[in-house]
Amino acid sequence: MSTRLQIYNSLTRQKEVFEPLNPPFVGLYVCGPTVYNDVHLGNVRTFTSFDMIYRYLVYLGYKVRYVRNITDAGHLTNDRGEGVNRIESQSQLEQLEPMEIVQKYTVGFHDVCRLFNMHRPTIEPTATGHIVEQIEMAKTLINNGYAYESNGSVYFDVHAYNAANHQYGKLSGRNVDELMAGYRDLDGQDEKRHSIDFALWKKASPQHIMRWPSPWGEGFPGWHLECSVMSTKYLGKTFDIHGGGMDLKFPHHECEIAQNIGACETEPVRYWMHTNMLNFNGQKMSKSLGNSILPLELITGNHPLLDKGYSPMTVRLLFLQSHYSSESDITLKGLQDAEKGLRKLMNASNYLTSLVASGEIQEEKETAIQQLIGNCKEVMDDDFNTSKLIANLYEMASQINIFYNDGKKSPIHHETLETLRTTYNDFVFDVLGLLDENDNSNKETLDKVMHLVMDIRKSARENKDWGTSDKIRDALKDAKISLKDGKEGTTYEIE
């Protein structure tokens, strides 16, 4: 029955049994956002995936150290010394200090994470908080012969690295010679020995604001170095899982591996995990394409392509309905479906609380329920298959509904019912991280008022005063409360 967790490792391109380096401890590093702008929905999808992965590892009993960085040092938009510093250009745009930009969008990012019910990482280090360590790693790489200084900047020497029998490009399946052919060497004007070399440290131009002193003069770190530094600092030279969006595979993660091996002489990551992209109406959502929706726009519905707002948990469910390694597409239809699905899951959870074991055991039901209970872990152990998990939960919900409609009696053993309760709720709330979004803070008061109203309506109905009865129902409908006239009286539900 007990299966073991398997993870698809992007490095080896196959599913592997997950064996932590030092059980029960697990080190998980995820590349966080660059805080120069509002996070868009694609970011939310990635971080939701890793939130689910973190939650499941915790559910399995692992003690997880979850590190997710904040990139707050303004690196350039490419490694060739061209492009702009995103944070600085945003600060000019908004007339704010670079660190005000960083603060503003870090706070915004945290707000969004909370909205989507993501757990905080256990460590959330910043790039600017680790300048010293980054300088140290750059020095080590120079000493080890994998980097060189050039005109106040430091570059990683990809050729020297590969000459030492390492394979730059192995993660993304790239061949260095072909990459070289793809780049055009800049006729000796380049500071770099080879166009494929990437920056570890960049000399700051006079107008550059974010700058720090270093052995090579004033400058700022290259954009791959922070992750190598912070992952090894908090998780060790070799750690269990490194994750990120698959658009980071090349060059970012490729460079990270090269830096780590170059500095620490050991393979840094045991399992590489990459999440897939989020599309919007079939097209990749990206900042550069300009088709990104902000999380708040989706929730409020304040966007030309939306018909209304969709709740954070609706969106969360929609994301988790597809496997993390598949593309996910946001469409109005998909959102509407997810909205209904969420209600179904939450209703079943509520019904579950009032179920009792009937005492009469139907072996078929007993077996079916046991099966459904076991499936939850089994499908999640297969590379976090939330898609199958949700399907299984829907089936559980159907069974729960059947019991509920049958006088809240379940023809299964008391222990099985208890296990059903805990398993269903564990997976819906703890593993998938969904929340019942109905505000229960005034539930008691509302309950009393509603029972009064429903009593009055009941009298009206007994007197066949349909006018009054329907008036009450319609007015409540306006107030987003729907009445349901069932066999055992009327109940209400907040929409």
Added chain:
RNA sequence: GGUCGGUUGGCCGAGUGGCUAGGCAGAGGUCUGCAAAACCUUGUACGGCGGUUCGAAUCCGCCACCGACCUCCA
């Protein structure tokens, strides 16, 4: 051009060599004074052409189409 991935029923979305996830929509039903909601039941599928096999949507080959990455992005 290089690397990788995908093509599943009206739509979304899993998946395995044989026992045909799941959701939404559609159809039928239960409930109701009528509704709504909810619930129950239910049909339709695996891009094309070959091959391996007792058997392939699942493995292999070729073809077609789509996409991602190869510049910054999660």
